[in-house]
Amino acid sequence: MxxxxxxxxxxxxxxxxxxxxxxxxxxxxxxxxxxxxxFPHHMDKEFMAKSEFGGRIAHGTMIFAIxxxxxxxxxxxxxxxxxYDRLRFVRPVLIGDTIRTRVTAARxxxxxxxxxxxxxxxxxxxxxxxxxxxxxxxxxxxxEKKEVxx
Amino acid sequence: MxxxxxxxxxxxxxxxxxxxxxxxxxxxxxxxxxxxxxFPHHMDKEFMAKSEFGGRIAHGTMIFAIxxxxxxxxxxxxxxxxxYDRLRFVRPVLIGDTIRTRVTAARxxxxxxxxxxxxxxxxxxxxxxxxxxxxxxxxxxxxEKKEVxx
Amino acid sequence: MxxxxxxxxxxxxxxxxxxxxxxxxxxxxxxxxxxxxxFPHHMDKEFMAKSEFGGRIAHGTMIFAIxxxxxxxxxxxxxxxxxYDRLRFVRPVLIGDTIRTRVTAARxxxxxxxxxxxxxxxxxxxxxxxxxxxxxxxxxxxxEKKEVxx
Amino acid sequence: MxxxxxxxxxxxxxxxxxxxxxxxxxxxxxxxxxxxxxFPHHMDKEFMAKSEFGGRIAHGTMIFAIxxxxxxxxxxxxxxxxxYDRLRFVRPVLIGDTIRTRVTAARxxxxxxxxxxxxxxxxxxxxxxxxxxxxxxxxxxxxEKKEVxx
Amino acid sequence: MxxxxxxxxxxxxxxxxxxxxxxxxxxxxxxxxxxxxxFPHHMDKEFMAKSEFGGRIAHGTMIFAIxxxxxxxxxxxxxxxxxYDRLRFVRPVLIGDTIRTRVTAARxxxxxxxxxxxxxxxxxxxxxxxxxxxxxxxxxxxxEKKEVxx
Amino acid sequence: MxxxxxxxxxxxxxxxxxxxxxxxxxxxxxxxxxxxxxFPHHMDKEFMAKSEFGGRIAHGTMIFAIxxxxxxxxxxxxxxxxxYDRLRFVRPVLIGDTIRTRVTAARxxxxxxxxxxxxxxxxxxxxxxxxxxxxxxxxxxxxEKKEVxx
Numbered sequence: 001m002x003x004x005x006x007x008x009x010x011x012x013x014x015x016x017x018x019x020x021x022x023x024x025x026x027x028x029x030x031x032x033x034x035x036x037x038x039f040p041h042h043m044d045k046e047f048m049a050k051s052e053f054g055g056r057i058a059h060g061t062m063i064f065a066i067x068x069x070x071x072x073x074x075x076x077x078x079x080x081x082x083x084y085d086r087l088r089f090v091r092p093v094l095i096g097d098t099i100r101t102r103v104t105a106a107r108x109x110x111x112x113x114x115x116x117x118x119x120x121x122x123x124x125x126x127x128x129x130x131x132x133x134x135x136x137x138x139x140x141x142x143x144e145k146k147e148v149x150x
Numbered sequence: 151m152x153x154x155x156x157x158x159x160x161x162x163x164x165x166x167x168x169x170x171x172x173x174x175x176x177x178x179x180x181x182x183x184x185x186x187x188x189f190p191h192h193m194d195k196e197f198m199a200k201s202e203f204g205g206r207i208a209h210g211t212m213i214f215a216i217x218x219x220x221x222x223x224x225x226x227x228x229x230x231x232x233x234y235d236r237l238r239f240v241r242p243v244l245i246g247d248t249i250r251t252r253v254t255a256a257r258x259x260x261x262x263x264x265x266x267x268x269x270x271x272x273x274x275x276x277x278x279x280x281x282x283x284x285x286x287x288x289x290x291x292x293x294e295k296k297e298v299x300x
Numbered sequence: 301m302x303x304x305x306x307x308x309x310x311x312x313x314x315x316x317x318x319x320x321x322x323x324x325x326x327x328x329x330x331x332x333x334x335x336x337x338x339f340p341h342h343m344d345k346e347f348m349a350k351s352e353f354g355g356r357i358a359h360g361t362m363i364f365a366i367x368x369x370x371x372x373x374x375x376x377x378x379x380x381x382x383x384y385d386r387l388r389f390v391r392p393v394l395i396g397d398t399i400r401t402r403v404t405a406a407r408x409x410x411x412x413x414x415x416x417x418x419x420x421x422x423x424x425x426x427x428x429x430x431x432x433x434x435x436x437x438x439x440x441x442x443x444e445k446k447e448v449x450x
Numbered sequence: 451m452x453x454x455x456x457x458x459x460x461x462x463x464x465x466x467x468x469x470x471x472x473x474x475x476x477x478x479x480x481x482x483x484x485x486x487x488x489f490p491h492h493m494d495k496e497f498m499a500k501s502e503f504g505g506r507i508a509h510g511t512m513i514f515a516i517x518x519x520x521x522x523x524x525x526x527x528x529x530x531x532x533x534y535d536r537l538r539f540v541r542p543v544l545i546g547d548t549i550r551t552r553v554t555a556a557r558x559x560x561x562x563x564x565x566x567x568x569x570x571x572x573x574x575x576x577x578x579x580x581x582x583x584x585x586x587x588x589x590x591x592x593x594e595k596k597e598v599x600x
Numbered sequence: 601m602x603x604x605x606x607x608x609x610x611x612x613x614x615x616x617x618x619x620x621x622x623x624x625x626x627x628x629x630x631x632x633x634x635x636x637x638x639f640p641h642h643m644d645k646e647f648m649a650k651s652e653f654g655g656r657i658a659h660g661t662m663i664f665a666i667x668x669x670x671x672x673x674x675x676x677x678x679x680x681x682x683x684y685d686r687l688r689f690v691r692p693v694l695i696g697d698t699i700r701t702r703v704t705a706a707r708x709x710x711x712x713x714x715x716x717x718x719x720x721x722x723x724x725x726x727x728x729x730x731x732x733x734x735x736x737x738x739x740x741x742x743x744e745k746k747e748v749x750x
Numbered sequence: 751m752x753x754x755x756x757x758x759x760x761x762x763x764x765x766x767x768x769x770x771x772x773x774x775x776x777x778x779x780x781x782x783x784x785x786x787x788x789f790p791h792h793m794d795k796e797f798m799a800k801s802e803f804g805g806r807i808a809h810g811t812m813i814f815a816i817x818x819x820x821x822x823x824x825x826x827x828x829x830x831x832x833x834y835d836r837l838r839f840v841r842p843v844l845i846g847d848t849i850r851t852r853v854t855a856a857r858x859x860x861x862x863x864x865x866x867x868x869x870x871x872x873x874x875x876x877x878x879x880x881x882x883x884x885x886x887x888x889x890x891x892x893x894e895k896k897e898v899x900x
Contacts, residue, residue, distance in 0.1 A: 001768075027629060034180055034216070035218070065214075072188075084237040151469065169339075172356075174329055188771060194769065197770055364515075373601055375489060383510075384537040388532070486782070494698055495696065639825060
C-alpha cells in the first residue's frame with residue numbers, strides 16, 4: 001500500500017488501470033449535496049429527457065473527483081500532488097455508466113524551485129464501459145530524485 | 151436564477167464572490183466515501199498530528215469540487231463548461247477552515263471550432279478565512295456571441 | 301411495533317417522550333446537502349461567530365424532520381398523517397444540542413368528510429437538554445373510529 | 451444572492467418558481483437515515499407494491515424540507531422565518547417524481563409585538579411533473595418595514 | 601421503547617420479526633463509502649453482469665449491520681451485547697431485494713465470570729422477500745438474572 | 751490490486767496491517783442512518799456523559815464493518831469469504847479514536863464439501879491508537895488449492 005519510488009523509477013510510457021465503478025443515481029445526489037450544485041442538468045429528469053443527452057449528466061467535478069479517487073490505492077511517500085493541467089470534459093457520463101481510470105507516465109521535467117525533486121507528468125484518462133474517454137487531464141506529481149546533481 | 155449573457159456581456163475584470171462555507175470533518179468523511187480515497191493524510195488524526203500540517207488536510211479534489219460548487223447559483227443558458235487549466239493546490243485546507251470562491255473574468259478568445267461562440271477564461275480563486283488563496287485554476291467557458299462576423 | 305388504536309383509544313392528555321438525540325455538525329451538513337439550503341446561517345462558522353447566536357444555527361426544517369422522526373417508533377394501521385398546524389421555531393438549535401420530542405394528545409374533532417374517522421390533534425414539542433422548547437407544532441392525525449354513528 | 455427587501459417591496463400576488471428536482475430512491479434512503487423514520491411505507495418495496503399507492507411514498511417531512519430548500523436561493527437580510535401554518539400533504543410523491551416549488555406573496559399583517567416589522571404570508575406550493583400540487587403550506591415571514599408609523 | 605427483562609423473562613423459542621427493508625443501490629454506495637470497500641463485486645455493474653450472480657452483490661458486512669440494525673427497536677437496560685458466533689453469508693443479496701430479521705431465543709448458559717448474569721443465545725436470521733435465509737448468526741447477549749444463587 | 755494466491759501460498763503466521771482511520775462523529779451519524787440503530791448509547795451525548803464510558807460509544811457493527819473494510823485493498827480471485835466466528839467487542843470505541851486492522855493467517859483446514867479448496871482461518875484484530883484490541887474475530891476464507899489430492 002506504500003511504495004517508495006524515486007523519479008528515476010518511473011518509466012515513461014508505463015501505465016496502470018483501475019477497477020471499474022458504476023456511476024449511480026446515488027452518486028449524482030451525493031455530489032449535488034456535497035458541493036451544493038443542484039443545477040437541473042444533474043438533478044431534473046424531466047428537463048433533461050428533452051435535452052440532447054436524453055437524461056441527467058454527471059457533474060464534471062464528480063467525474064474528476066471519482067476518476068482520481070479510483071487511483072488512490074498506493075502511496076508514494078517520496079511524492080506529492082502539485083496540480084492538474086488541461087482538464088477537459090470530453091463526453092457526458094450518464095447514470096449507469098461504468099468508469100475506470102488509466103494513468104500513464106507521460107514525461108518528466110526538472111523543477112527549478114526544487115533541485116532535489118522533479119516533475120512527473122501523468123496522463124489521466126477516465127474511460128467508460130465502451131472504452132471511450134470521458135475526461136482527460138494531466139497530473140503534475142513532484143517526486144524526489146534518487147541522485148541529485150552537484 | 152437563469153440569466154442569459156452573451157460573450158460580449160462579460161466585462162474583463164468583473165468579479166463575484168460566493169458565500170462562505172466551513173469545511174467540516176463531515177466533508178472530509180463524505181469526500182473520502184464519495185471518491186474512495188481514504189489516504190491517511192485525510193483520515194488519520196494520529197498520523198497527521200505528527201506531520202508538518204499538524205492535522206488532517208483536505209483532498210485537493212474536494213476543495214476543487216466544493217469551490218466550484220459554491221459558484222453554482224446562476225445558469226447561463228448560452229454557455230457551457232469546457233474544462234479547467236492550471237489547477238493548483240496552493241495551501242492546505244484543514245478541518246474548520248472556511249472557504250469562499252472569487253470568480254474574475256480574465257480574458258476572451260475566439261474558438262476556431264465554434265464561430266458563433268468564444269472562450270471566456272475565468273480566474274477561479276478559493277480563499278480561506280484569512281483571505282489566503284488555497285486553490286486557483288482557470289475555468290474555460292464557451293459562450294455564444296451576440297454578433298457573429300460574416 | 302404495530303399497534304392498532306381507534307380514535308376512542310386515545311385519551312386526551314396522554315403523553316409520550318422519545319429518546320434524546322444530539323444534533324451534530326454532521327446533521328447540519330447532511331441537511332444542507334439533502335435540501336440544497338447552504339445559507340451561511342447554517343454553514344459558515346466565521347459569519348455566525350459574529351452573530352447574536354454565536355454560532356451556526358440548525359435549519360428549521362431539520363429540527364422539524366428529526367423531531368418528528370424521533371417519534372416514528374410505532375405504527376398505527378388505523379391512522380394516517382393529515383398535516384401540521386402552527387409550526388413555530390421557538391429557539392435556535394446549535395451544534396451539540398440534544399433534542400427529544402414530547403407528543404401529547406390535545407383534542408379530538410369530527411371529520412365532516414370522513415364519517416368513519418375523526419381528527420386527533422397532537423401537540424408536538426421538541427425540547428433541548430435544558431428542557432426548553434425549541435420547536436412546537438400541532439399534528440393532525442386522522443384515526444378510525446371504533447363505533448360509527450348511524 | 452443577497453437582496454434587501456422591505457415589507458413594502460413585496461407586492462401581493464408576486465410569485466416565483468424554482469428549478470425542478472427529481473426525487474430519487476436515494477433521497478428516500480437519505481431521509482430515512484437522517485430522521486430515523488424507516489417505516490415500511492417509505493422503505494419496503496414489497497409491502498407497498500400491494501398498497502393503494504403501488505409503491506413506496508415519500509416522507510411528508512422530506513417533501514416539506516426539500517420543497518422549502520429549493521427556494522433557498524436568495525437571502526433577505528431584513529427578514530427571518532417565523533413558522534409555517536396549514537401544512538398539508540395533498541398527494542403522495544413516488545420515487546422518480548420531479549418536484550418544484552412556487553412561492554406567492556399572499557397577504558401582509560401588522561405584528562403587534564414588532565412595530566418596526568410586519569408579517570408577510572407566503573403561499574408555498576410544491577408541484578409535481580404533472581403540475582399537481584403535492585404539498586401546500588403558508589410561510590410566515592417577518593420583514594422589516596421601510597417606514598415605521600409614529 | 602425501554603423494556604427491562606431479566607434472563608428468566610426470556611422464554612426459549614420466543615421469536616420476533618422486524619419490518620422489511622428494501623436494499624437499494626443507494627445502500628450499496630453508502631456502505632462502500634462508509635467502509636472503504638469499493639470492490640467491483642459491489643460496485644461494477646458491467647463486471648458483475650457476466651458473473652454467476654448476474655449483478656452486483658451486497659457486502660456481507662452491510663447485510664449483517666442492517667440486519668442487526670432492524671432489530672434495534674427496544675432497549676433492555678439489564679443486558680448488553682457480547683458478540684456474535686457463526687456468522688454466515690448464506691445467499692447473495694442483490695439490489696432490490698427486501699430483507700427482514702427474525703430473532704429467536706435459542707438457549708441460555710451461565711457465565712462463569714459474571715455470577716449475577718447469564719448468556720442468552722439468540723438465533724438471528726436475515727430473510728429475503730422469498731423467505732430464504734440470506735444471513736445467519738448467533739447473538740450472545742449478557743442479561744442480568746432476577747434471582748442470584750447464593 | 752488483484753493477486754491470485756492459492757491456499758498453499760498463505761504461510762501460517764504471516765500478517766499485514768492496514769492504514770489507520772480516525773472514527774469520527776460523522777461515522778457514528780452515518781452508521782445510525784445506514785442501519786436505523788439510533789440507540790442513545792451512540793447518539794445522545796448528554797445521556798452518555800453520565801455513563802461509565804464518559805461519552806457516546808460506537809456501534810459494534812460499525813467497528814466490524816469499517817475494520818473489515820480497511821482490509822479491502824487486494825482481491826484474491828481464487829478465494830471468497832465464507833463467514834466469521836467468535837466476533838467479540840472487546841473495548842468501546844469513542845469518537846476520535848483511530849483504528850487499524852491486523853490480519854494474521856492462523857490455521858488451515860480441509861473443506862469436506864469442496865475438495866478443490868480449503869479453509870484459511872484469519873485472525874482479525876482491530877486496534878486503537880493505544881495498540882489495544884477493540885474488536886476481534888476469525889475470518890473464514892475459502893481458497894482454492896494448487897494441488898488437489900487424487
